[in-house]
Amino acid sequence: MNTRMRRAAFAVAAGAMAVSLAACGSAKESSSKGDTGKPSASKGDALTVGLLLPENQTARYEKFDKPIIEQQISKLTNGKGKVEYLNAKQDATLQSQQIDTMITKKVDVLILDAVDYKAVAQGVKKAKDAGIPVVAYDRLAEGPISAYTSFDNEEVGKTQGQALLKALGSKAKSGKIVMMNGSVTDPNAAQFKKGAHEVLDGKVNVGKEYDTKEWKPENANANMEGAISALGKDKIVGVYSANDGMAGGIITALKSAGLKKLPPVTGQDAELAGVQRIVAGEQYMSVFKSYPQEAETVAKMAVSIAKTGKVDSSLGASTVDSGTEKGIPAVIVPVVSLTKDNIQDTVIKQGYYTLGDICTAKYKAACDKIGLK
Secondary structure (H helix, E strand, O other), X not given: OOHHHHHXXXXXXXXXXXXXXXXXXXXXXXXXXOXXXXXXXXXXXXXXXXXXXXXXXXXXXXXXXXXXXXHHHHHHOOOOOEEEEEEOOOOXXXXXXXXXXXXXXXXXXXXXXXXXXXXXXXXXXXXXXXXXXXXXXXXXXXXXXXEEEEEOHHHHHHHHHHHHHHHHHHHOOOOXXXXXXXXXXXXXXXXXXXXXXXXXXXXXXEEEEEEOHHHOHHHHHHHHHHHHHHHXXXXXXXEEEOOHHHHHHHXXXXXXXOOOOOOOEOOOOOOHHHHXXXXXXXXXXXXXXXXXXXXXXXXXXXXXXXXXXXXXXXXXXXXXXXXXXXXXXXXXXXXXXXXXXOOHHHHHOOOOOOHHHHOOHHHHHHHHHOOOO
């Protein structure tokens, strides 16, 4: 993580830590509920933090999450802490085996971004039984989770839906929209979908809707081809895509169908390819999420829990409930709608990408056109 990104992440942290979920507990309540059991105070800063991430197809995990978490763990432990990292590559069975590996290695705390939030519950229980607290990261896993940090996932869906309505304007009901939701094994996908439906229902005509297996762009591409065949390419006025990777597959399908003017397509994650499609006018929007802030938050949670058994009260945690647990201490990070109008003030200003990263030779003319210089 470069210095510019660090400064930006810290700059936005103060305001966001005050964000809490409706009907959630206070910070004081979450601190009392967040007694996670066995601290590793005897080890002091010499902590071993397990980090399990779900896949490596989405650019964020290797580019932002992993290096930032590693850097923050080192900073918070005066260089004495270490991170044991494994990636499940979208395989829930493999992730269960990786939890066993972390238990065998006797890590002091485990940061877990679940492939399948329900399937992982048994592994979470095994870790807790072994005296290893588990912090759910980005996705709220089931089982005896000690703490959780993510973005307001329903708000993500609402942000996407609102952007799509804005793009459609008076044409919102002039044809059909296609909804390309994420994987059913990801609890966030259901929340994105719920938020989007709250905004879109009654204001658009949904022609086809899909839950996209494993979030894969190729599966979104195949689904979109099916939607075009069923609805007719000229009848599709917009596409709700839950993330940027799928938006890429969707846009490829639309182009292959011979559409000269693409309908507005949403996205999420502010991936470089997605930002470039926004610059080129192929993708309407993405959702910008401060991964540095989320990663720094989970590192602070993990070190605090490993040392004291509780979430640091300075994080201002609220509480959330999962399908199996209630009153889980949680910090929720806000999101921003990213369009061609605020690329400079989001991904460039916060150090995600440079102007040169975005405005390559292929996109220079498009960058000039929207005043991105």
